[in-house]
Structures are given as structure tokens and as C-alpha cells.
Amino acid sequence: MTRLFNFGAGPAVLPLAVLERAREELVDWHGSGMSVMEMSHRGKEFMGIAEKAERDLRDLLAIPAEYKVLFLQGGASAQFAMVPMNLLRGKSTADYINTGEWSKKAIKEAGKFCRVNVAASSEASKFTTVPVRGEWRLNPDAAYVHYTPNETIGGVEFHDVPDVGQAVLVADMSSTILSRPIDVRRFGLIYAGAQKNIGPAGLTIVIVREDLLGQTLAGTPTMFDYKIQADNGSMYNTPPVYAWYVAGLVFEWLKDLGGLRAIAEINLRKAEKLYACIDSSDGFYRNPVERKCRSWMNVPFTLLDPALDDAFLKGAKAAGLLQLKGHRSVGGMRASIYNAMPEEGIDALIHYMREFRNKQG
Ligand SMILES: *Cc1c(COP(=O)(O)O)cnc(C)c1O
Numbered sequence: 097m098t099r100l101f102n103f104g105a106g107p108a109v110l111p112l113a114v115l116e117r118a119r120e121e122l123v124d125w126h127g128s129g130m131s132v133m134e135m136s137h138r139g140k141e142f143m144g145i146a147e148k149a150e151r152d153l154r155d156l157l158a159i160p161a162e163y164k165v166l167f168l169q170g171g172a173s174a175q176f177a178m179v180p181m182n183l184l185r186g187k188s189t190a191d192y193i194n195t196g197e198w199s200k201k202a203i204k205e206a207g208k209f210c211r212v213n214v215a216a217s218s219e220a221s222k223f224t225t226v227p228v229r230g231e232w233r234l235n236p237d238a239a240y241v242h243y244t245p246n247e248t249i250g251g252v253e254f255h256d257v258p259d260v261g262q263a264v265l266v267a268d269m270s271s272t273i274l275s276r277p278i279d280v281r282r283f284g285l286i287y288a289g290a291q292k293n294i295g296p297a298g299l300t301i302v303i304v305r306e307d308l309l310g311q312t313l314a315g316t317p318t319m320f321d322y323k324i325q326a327d328n329g330s331m332y333n334t335p336p337v338y339a340w341y342v343a344g345l346v347f348e349w350l351k352d353l354g355g356l357r358a359i360a361e362i363n364l365r366k367a368e369k370l371y372a373c374i375d376s377s378d379g380f381y382r383n384p385v386e387r388k389c390r391s392w393m394n395v396p397f398t399l400l401d402p403a404l405d406d407a408f409l410k411g412a413k414a415a416g417l418l419q420l421k422g423h424r425s426v427g428g429m430r431a432s433i434y435n436a437m438p439e440e441g442i443d444a445l446i447h448y449m450r451e452f453r454n455k456q457g
Contacts, residue, residue, distance in 0.1 A: 104419035149344030
């Protein structure tokens with residue numbers, strides 16, 4: 097067996113310990129004679145798995161009791177619609193912060209349901225920074241304020257939660273959730289597709305303050321109503337049982353590691369090392385993002401001479417470093433270094449980057 101280092105943005109690397117545990121339990125889960133894939137979601141085995149996963153996630157993020165945790169499908173992209181459908185609550189406008197490709201998609205979708213006020217944007221800087229809170233022009237009539245704490249494609253991240261006072265703050269945390277501790281109380285709603293920092297694709301986590309539920313837009317499909325999902329324990333229909341189970345294994349892995357404080361320390365160290373390698377390359381490698389908002393999770397970089405991109409990627413693959421090609425919209429390279437990317441993966445990448453540069457003279 098060979099495990100290579102997978103820097104893909106999503107679906108992304110999972111902890112080896114989690115994969116091994118899943119393999120061990122694959123055909124006969126804990127003497128049940130069944131795989132988790134084959135279980136009734138309403139049976140006591142899966143109910144136990146589901147409840148434990150939620151408990152562990154609540155522990156990790158210190159989620160207060162007045163927040164519901166939903167295990168849904170449709171990815172973060174479905175949330176682009178579900179958020180306005182559920183959170184407009186009779187209002188006709190919402191504030192959005194535009195920091196890149198994912199914000200733009202959220203804005204476009206919300207525009208189908210309400211008047212979107214783009215309260216701040218970093219488009220003028222080509223999304224190489226995030227707009228400081230002082231520049232946001234929030235609308236007092238807005239139902240909520242939506243932002244993207246980590247832009248997976250651009251590699252820009254808010255390292256502090258913006259203060260929006262009593263406004264309902266909504267965050268697309270797809271590529272940063274569980275990378276560090278956060279104060280859930282600062283948010284009305286947090287959502288994340290699982291395939292970056294949680295588990296396999298097919299699962300979407302929503303954490304939502306209970307008092308925001310129950311005022312869904314008329315005509316909202318049943319499956320898109322948070323209140324119905326919450327009242328049914330995310331089992332109004334068949335949930336993605338296997339993805340839910342593997343997410344639970346990831347939560348256990350994080351707890352064993354020491355929780356979010358421990359992983360944050362590791363993540364910061366990993367990111368700093370990689371940025372230091374880029375910054376000390378005399379311009380051979382370049383990351384365009386302003387230092388104070390560089391992402392801990394997604395590190396885009398370009399080569400001084402784009403004609404070398406193919407050779408870089410080919411050599412990387414031969415060195416066991418996979419999926420480093422940048423997003424098609426920006427080109428260059430991108431190293432996604434989520435929780436499950438071991439520090440040795442970063443060291444191997446840095447070693448390769450130095451060697452490649454030296455070879456070019
Ligand atoms: C990947 C990603 C999405 C889209 O997620 P899907 O689960 O594929 O819908 C949305 N927002 C952010 C920040 C992402 O990283």
C-alpha cells in the first residue's frame with residue numbers, strides 16, 4: 097500500500113487513522129453483521145453512530161444548546177439557496193460580503209430570493225485581501241450578513257470573526273471549519289460541505305441558532321426547510337449514512353488529537369512553513385495574498401515562469417505530491433493543507449519546491 101500526499105481542494109485528504117478504522121469496520125460494524133452503508137438510518141446502531149457524531153462535533157466546537165446541528169445533503173451550494181429561503185424571515189434584503197469565487201456564487205443564488213446588498217467587496221484588489229470591517233456598509237433592514245471566512249480558490253481568510261453587533265451573521269465555513277476554535281455564539285448560522293475538513297463528499301453540516309427557524313419563505317420545498325430537518329433529527333428522508341459515520345470518525349480523531357486548539361497550532365505551523373518557503377524563493381514562487389489574510393488551509397502560488405508549470409506538476413507527481421494544480425479560474429498551483437494533511441506532507445512539498453527551484457538555476 098502506498099499513501100501519497102494529496103493536496104486536492106476537495107474531495108480532500110482524510111486522516112489515515114480514520115480510513116484504517118473505516119476499513120476495519122467496513123463489512124461488519126461492531127458485530128452487527130452489517131456495514132454502516134447497509135444499515136437502516138432509524139435502527140439503533142445507526143442512531144447511536146449519528147448521535148455520537150453530533151455530540152463529538154458539539155464538544156469540539158463548544159456548540160451551545162440553543163443551536164441545532166443538521167446533517168444534510170446538497171453541499172454548500174444548496175446552502176446558497178437554503179440560507180435566504182430560511183433566514184429572510186419576512187425581510188426582502190440581505191447583506192453579502194464579496195471576497196471571491198464562492199462569495200460570488202452565494203450572492204448570485206441569494207439574488208433569486210431577495211435584494212442582495214454587497215456591503216463590501218475586495219474585487220478591486222483581485223480578491224487578494226479581505227475588506228476590513230470599518231469599510232462594510234451594512235443595511236439595517238438586512239435579514240442577515242453573509243460572508244465566506246475562507247475563500248478556497250483565492251486562499252484569503254478572515255482570521256477574526258467580524259463584529260456585526262446584533263445582526264445575524266452567516267458563514268460559509270466549508271474550507272475552514274474545525275481548523276481552529278471559534279465562538280459559535282457570534283454566528284446565527286454556519287454551514288460547510290464536508291469534503292474539505294470534515295469527511296467524505298455528500299454531507300453538509302449546518303449549525304443554526306434555534307430562534308431563527310420556522311419562518312421559511314412560502315413555497316420552500318420540505319427538504320430545504322431547516323425547521324423540518326431539525327424537528328426530524330436530519331432524518332426527514334434517508335440521510336447520507338456512510339458520510340455521517342466517517343465524519344464521526346474524523347470528529348473522534350480530532351478529539352483524540354487534543355481538539356481544535358491542538359489542531360490550530362499544527363495548522364498554523366504548517367501554513368507558516370509553506371508561506372516561508374514561497375516568500376524566501378526570491379520571487380521564483382509567489383503568493384499574491386496580503387500577509388494578514390493568507391489562508392491556513394488553501395495556499396495558491398504561481399511560478400515566476402508559467403512555462404514551467406507542467407514540469408513542476410509532473411515532477412511533483414513523481415515525488416508523490418498530488419493535485420497541486422491551481423483552480424482553473426486562477427491557474428498556477430494550489431496546495432490545500434487541511435487538518436488531515438500531515439506535517440510530513442508539507443515538509444515533502446517544501447523539499448520538492450526547493451529542489452525544483454535549484455534545478456532551474
Ligand atoms: C467547496 C466550497 C463550496 C461548494 O461546496 P459543494 O459542497 O461542492 O457545494 C462552497 N463554498 C466554499 C467556501 C467551498 O470551499
